[in-house]
């Protein structure tokens with residue numbers, strides 16, 4: 101897949117300073133108009149929230165991080181949350197400190213924070229990290245006390261999880277991994293929003309990168325490493341988990357390394 105051309109777009113004076121700083125941070129051009137050659141993907145502010153938009157007719161809707169939105173609230177009631185919480189070990193120690201080493205758009209992190217975990221969100225793609233930062237900022241300023249309290253349990257660490265300093269890792273109980281699954285040729289089945297996200301970060305050809313990440317995670321001083329997998333996929337890196345928790349579409353492979361709560 102070709103690398104999409106990205107730009108930050110600003111069509112009003114009010115947002116200019118903020119978007120100029122963002123474009124500088126991300127090393128992207130700041131443009132005022134989509135003419136004459138619109139970029140493939142653009143970042144813009146929509147009611148103060150950073151959004152990724154695909155230009156052109158019939159393009160999928162914007163991708164942004166909206167923790168207080170309908171979808172996230174609906175997901176709160178979904179059965180998969182219980183499975184994720186169980187896999188992580190919610191209830192075995194309070195508060196449970198989780199490193200989400202593949203934070204993406206932060207949906208799993210938010211579910212875990214809602215379940216009471218203290219979550220560090222690590223995201224290595226600078227644009228995705230910027231979407232997350234914007235979503236977190238909005239949640240922290242919300243009128244909704246539940247949303248503010250949940251967002252306070254989430255800390256963003258932009259960058260590669262493997263570069264996290266040792267002291268940060270010493271304070272983690274569980275590492276959670278949800279790496280991108282390689283392309284299986286079913287792109288028509290992928291939801292439009294997900295397709296846009298995949299366009300931005302690219303779909304891996306194989307699982308080599310994820311295998312390296314799992315090997316790294318298993319060497320850290322944590323009690324558990326949990327890996328989200330498609331239901332029928334083999335364990336990542338052929339590394340047999342201690343046990344697995346199965347849902348309707350996904351499975352959580354749990355690698356138990358120590359007793360939760362043994363650490364302070």
Ligand SMILES: C[S@@+](CC[C@H](N)C(=O)[O-])C[C@H]1O[C@@H](n2cnc3c(N)ncnc32)[C@H](O)[C@@H]1O
Pocket residue numbers: 201202203204205206207208209222223224225228259260261262278279280281301313
């Ligand atoms: C499938 S998405 C995760 C989706 C996420 N669980 C959610 O609920 O939105 C995987 C993400 O992991 C990120 N990623 C992969 N390897 C990483 C690493 N070593 N460090 C930090 N982020 C990583 C990718 O950039 C991508 O955004």
